Amino acid sequence: MSIYIISxxxxxxxxxxxxxxxxxxxxxxxxxLLWILFGVVLLGVSxxxxxxxxxxxxxxxxxAPALLFLFGLLFCFAFILHLTLVISKLTSQVxxxxxxxxxxxxxxREGEGGxx
Amino acid sequence: xxxxxxxxxxxxxxxxxxxxxxxxEHAPEVDIVxxxxxxxDRTEEIARDAGANVITMPFNVGIGGGMQTGYLYAYQNGYxxxxxxDADGQHRAADLPKLLAAIPHSDLVIGSRxxxxxxYRSSATRRVGILFFSQLVSIVTRQRFTDTTxxxxxxNRKVIAxxxxxxxxxxxxxxxxxxxxxxxxRLIEVPVEMRSREAGRSSITPLKxxxxxxxxxxxxxxxxSRVRVRGVKxxx
Numbered sequence: 606m607s608i609y610i611i612s613x614x615x616x617x618x619x620x621x622x623x624x625x626x627x628x629x630x631x632x633x634x635x636x637x638l639l640w641i642l643f644g645v646v647l648l649g650v651s652x653x654x655x656x657x658x659x660x661x662x663x664x665x666x667x668x669a670p671a672l673l674f675l676f677g678l679l680f681c682f683a684f685i686l687h688l689t690l691v692i693s694k695l696t697s698q699v700x701x702x703x704x705x706x707x708x709x710x711x712x713x714r715e716g717e718g719g720x721x
Numbered sequence: 722x723x724x725x726x727x728x729x730x731x732x733x734x735x736x737x738x739x740x741x742x743x744x745x746e747h748a749p750e751v752d753i754v755x756x757x758x759x760x761x762d763r764t765e766e767i768a769r770d771a772g773a774n775v776i777t778m779p780f781n782v783g784i785g786g787g788m789q790t791g792y793l794y795a796y797q798n799g800y801x802x803x804x805x806x807d808a809d810g811q812h813r814a815a816d817l818p819k820l821l822a823a824i825p826h827s828d829l830v831i832g833s834r835x836x837x838x839x840x841y842r843s844s845a846t847r848r849v850g851i852l853f854f855s856q857l858v859s860i861v862t863r864q865r866f867t868d869t870t871x872x873x874x875x876x877n878r879k880v881i882a883x884x885x886x887x888x889x890x891x892x893x894x895x896x897x898x899x900x901x902x903x904x905x906x907r908l909i910e911v912p913v914e915m916r917s918r919e920a921g922r923s924s925i926t927p928l929k930x931x932x933x934x935x936x937x938x939x940x941x942x943x944x945x946s947r948v949r950v951r952g953v954k955x956x957x
Binding site: 624627628630633634635637638641697698701702705 | 779780890891932935936939940943946947
């Protein structure tokens with residue numbers, strides 16, 4: 606079994622899994638777009654062996670399927686960067702929520718104290 | 722019928738007072754809530770001075786999250802109908818009674834620029850987008866829609882409950898139609914006039930439009946593929 610067949614099978618299964626997660630509302634559409642792009646590109650590259658081999662020759666890579674791994678690795682880096690951006694935004698939002706809630710709690714307590 | 726007008730606003734100090742004044746004039750009996758989505762200008766105090774209730778989000782949550790806040794507010798305060806209107810003045814309060822009059826016959830009433838020939842004109846790319854989504858939604862829901870991106874809508878109690886439980890987070894207009902159709906709601910369009918924007922900028926820049934098309938198309942297809950549910954049921 607060649608790496609290409611494994612790669613095709615994997616990318617098809619991967620795409621199906623992503624779509625199913627979105628359909629079940631376990632994954633938000635905006636976060637699924639990058640995964641779908643990844644799956645489609647991987648599928649395209651796996652199908653078009655000639656393109657991969659020409660690219661390998663051009664880049665002076667002896668073993669063409671290694672480019673698939675390179676592609677996968679680079680994509681992972683890009684996705685992790687994307688995730689850390691999202692986490693950063695979430696961190697500042699949680700902080701702001703905590704601050705607003707703490708201030709509200711304080712005001713609420715003051716209001717109760719004034720009633721007595 | 723207790724009615725709430727929901728106006729999501731982000732940096733709309735130039736037009737918000739006019740919009741609220743218009744509503745007061747044409748529909749004095751309705752309550753108005755402005756969902757101030759983390760504006761950096763004076764939107765909040767201008768809206769409050771104009772006599773509206775203002776909910777200020779702690780930070781910008783985007784149009785979907787802001788709109789859902791309005792529906793949640795309507796749900797928790799027992800309103801029978803909720804109307805969503807833009808803060809930039811493109812929707813005319815004069816059309817409000819027309820939308821509300823259609824509520825007894827329908828769960829959601831959409832004000833459409835295109836049901837009849839109106840004076841509304843927009844850029845070619847924008848019209849192509851509007852046409853594309855109207856076609857897509859018409860195919861998926863088997864009901865003809867002419868203006869799926871219109872943000873001028875009136876909802877009854879059933880739809881208020883559905884939107885309070887789920888509302889798409891960004892670019893929500895198109896998907897929110899398919900979502901309701903899947904839940905067995907009745908939707909109709911009524912013709913309205915819309916004005917060109919008075920102040921502020923459109924939230925959709927050319928750079929974002931590719932993402933917009935992809936995201937909304939995916940959302941519509943996914944929403945359509947979800948299990949059809951009859952009647953109101955909380956989403957899991």
